[in-house]
Amino acid sequence: MVDRLPPPDPVPLAPFAAVFADPGFAFGSWGGGGSTDGVVEMPYFQLSAEAGAFVQAAYAAHWVRPDIDWSTFAGSEAYRSLRDDPARVAMADTDLLARMLTMLIRGDRFSEGLLAAAFADGTLPAIARRMAVLAEQA
Secondary structure (H helix, E strand, O other): OOOOOOOOOOHHHOOHHHHHHOOOOOOEEEEOOOEEOOEEOOOEEEEOHHHHHHHHHHHHOOOOOOOOOHHHHHOOHHHHHHHHOHHHHOOOOHHHHHHHHHHHHHHHOOOOOHHHHHHHOOHHHHHHHHHHHHHHHO
16 A cells, blocks of 8 residues: 655745845856866766755655656656746646656756756746745645
């Protein structure tokens, strides 16, 4: 028997709307990529403390879900339409938000810098703003 998963909670992610909106905020930085004695260190993205806290909060608040087929969602029209239009994210329900966060966070493990790109293109800030709205409604 599969245990029921608790519903995702927007409240822990709501404060990140203000964090991500701060013009001085840096989501993280790239490291590595250098070569020493013929050995190349692969480039990697190091999340800032706040970005890491966002990821941890997404897990703790049940937004990253094992029941979501994130790799299929990554190639879907539903994801592309949300990624390409922040206004759609502003209206997304909890199911779509969970699919997006699961795909972005899990996908970042396989595609270094995916979360950084989602921050830079406005997807993560739009998700955080939506979380703030949902938290107010809760």
